[in-house]
Amino acid sequence: MRYAMAVDTKKCVGCSDCVVACQTENKVPIGFCRDWVVEVTDGTYPQLEIEIRSERCNHCDNSPCVRCCPTGASHYADGGVVLVTHDMCIGCGACIASCPYDARYPHPDGYVDKCTFCLENRVQKGLNPACVSVCPTKCMYFGDLDDPNSSVSVILKKRKFKTLIPEAGTMPQLYFLI
Amino acid sequence: MNHLIDPNLHIWHWQIPLYLFAGGLAAGILFFAALNTILGRKEKYPVSVKLSPFIAPVLLIIGLSALFIDLNHKLYFWRLYTTIRLQSPMSWGAWTLMIITPLSFIWCGLNIKEILPKWDWKYKVLIDLEAFLRKYELVIAWLILIYALILGVYTGILFSAFNARPLWNTSILGPLFLTSGLSTAAAVIVLMSKSQLERHYFARIDLMLIGIEIFLIIHMFMGFLASTQVHIDAANLFLGGPYTTPFWLFVVSLGLVIPAILEILELLHYKMPAWIAPVLVLFGGLMFRFIIANAGQASRWLY
Numbered sequence: 001m002r003y004a005m006a007v008d009t010k011k012c013v014g015c016s017d018c019v020v021a022c023q024t025e026n027k028v029p030i031g032f033c034r035d036w037v038v039e040v041t042d043g044t045y046p047q048l049e050i051e052i053r054s055e056r057c058n059h060c061d062n063s064p065c066v067r068c069c070p071t072g073a074s075h076y077a078d079g080g081v082v083l084v085t086h087d088m089c090i091g092c093g094a095c096i097a098s099c100p101y102d103a104r105y106p107h108p109d110g111y112v113d114k115c116t117f118c119l120e121n122r123v124q125k126g127l128n129p130a131c132v133s134v135c136p137t138k139c140m141y142f143g144d145l146d147d148p149n150s151s152v153s154v155i156l157k158k159r160k161f162k163t164l165i166p167e168a169g170t171m172p173q174l175y176f177l178i
Numbered sequence: 179m180n181h182l183i184d185p186n187l188h189i190w191h192w193q194i195p196l197y198l199f200a201g202g203l204a205a206g207i208l209f210f211a212a213l214n215t216i217l218g219r220k221e222k223y224p225v226s227v228k229l230s231p232f233i234a235p236v237l238l239i240i241g242l243s244a245l246f247i248d249l250n251h252k253l254y255f256w257r258l259y260t261t262i263r264l265q266s267p268m269s270w271g272a273w274t275l276m277i278i279t280p281l282s283f284i285w286c287g288l289n290i291k292e293i294l295p296k297w298d299w300k301y302k303v304l305i306d307l308e309a310f311l312r313k314y315e316l317v318i319a320w321l322i323l324i325y326a327l328i329l330g331v332y333t334g335i336l337f338s339a340f341n342a343r344p345l346w347n348t349s350i351l352g353p354l355f356l357t358s359g360l361s362t363a364a365a366v367i368v369l370m371s372k373s374q375l376e377r378h379y380f381a382r383i384d385l386m387l388i389g390i391e392i393f394l395i396i397h398m399f400m401g402f403l404a405s406t407q408v409h410i411d412a413a414n415l416f417l418g419g420p421y422t423t424p425f426w427l428f429v430v431s432l433g434l435v436i437p438a439i440l441e442i443l444e445l446l447h448y449k450m451p452a453w454i455a456p457v458l459v460l461f462g463g464l465m466f467r468f469i470i471a472n473a474g475q476a477s478r479w480l481y
Contacts, residue, residue, distance in 0.1 A: 036182035070268035071257040091250025093189040094268050100342035100479045110251030165479045
């Protein structure tokens with residue numbers, strides 16, 4: 001099993017519903033968030049192109065955060081999802097410094113927090129992650145890459161996609177449809 | 179570090195560079211104490227073997243306290259010692275400190291009568307323990323030598339293991355931090371010693387270490403400038419970017435070049451206050467760690 005997510009940059013309007021849904025579902029403390037929206041403008045006027053991306057932890061196959069964690073709190077869970085065990089985390093910050101996507105933040109309770117793909121609270125109950133399920137443009141696809149019929153496998157077969165900073169070598173599992 | 183998810187853009191503040199300075203300095207002091215013991219130069223260079231090591235446990239405790247203050251989940255610090263994670267530099271560091279800190283106390287215990295001749299262990303068990311450990315002094319010296327080297331290199335590897343921060347992601351930081359730690363330790367011994375023989379010996383060692391440091395710094399920049407755009411950008415933080423003045427003024431000029439010139443003049447028997455060069459070396463070593471820690475967190479991959 002290999003959970004992954006695809007985000008359609010052609011459909012995302014940058015409304016930030018995914019951010020709010022995640023904050024609500026996962027009780028993210030005020031001032032922080034586990035996912036975020038990036039708008040990139042390319043080109044020169046009048047030939048401008050805008051790309052909007054809903055970003056979060058890339059749940060990399062080769063995760064620097066899991067490697068550098070001194071206690072084993074950061075680990076690979078079911079389907080390659082990268083999770084942090086709260087009562088094993090000492091809050092040293094090594095994983096925060098190690099993440100090229102800057103997807104982690106120190107939770108005010110002391111441990112380091114990040115996107116979980118809603119693994120335990122939704123996915124294992126047969127639901128989509130909170131961000132995917134609320135998206136008003138249905139621009140996000142979540143599922144198991146090992147299952148050829150999952151929505152994420154189907155869309156990645158049909159569409160061109162990219163990952164973010166593949167040159168950092170972390171083998172990210174967040175795909176952006178372009 | 180991501181303004182979109184976290185109001186704080188730095189994860190590591192003053193604690194980490196202070197700890198790396200204290201750890202590197204302690205490693206250097208213990209290294210010279212062990213080396214001169216193994217080479218049988220105890221009486222020739224007494225300050226380095228018997229006196230300066232008393233600073234090491236103090237420095238290690240300052241460093242450990244800074245590390246502890248840095249933790250966000252403090253009460254769980256013991257989790258470091260329920261596992262050994264070979265891929266995590268911080269795990270290596272935690273275990274190395276767990277071994278070298280008691281060794282530094284043992285070393286001080288074995289030498290305490292040198293500075294306090296009337297010292298009495300009082301309890302028989304302590305007297306027996308001292309006699310037992312003294313039999314294995316050479317073994318302890320070898321252990322300290324090895325663990326001091328691991329500690330010194332680790333202070334740099336802690337940074338260099340982070341692929342996400344291009345400025346840190348160069349394995350040259352390991353030897354560079356080790357050399358800098360040894361150089362600051364030589365400076366401390368020069369400050370403490372009253373014998374001209376010992377001061378000149380360590381001034382010569384320091385001079386050699388400063389040469390190696392400059393060599394490694396040049397190679398670090400050559401490596402960056404020959405690499406990808408993000409590595410070139412990382413080098414440019416020091417070559418025209420916001421860290422240019424602090425780095426070239428405080429680290430290279432005041433911390434390396436000027437003390438080297440002063441040490442050469444002193445070895446040529448020019449009269450000058452002997453404390454200036456070693457104090458500058460210590461200042462440069464401290465600034466070096468602060469600047470690398472801060473600049474590294476400002477360097478990142480572009481996307």
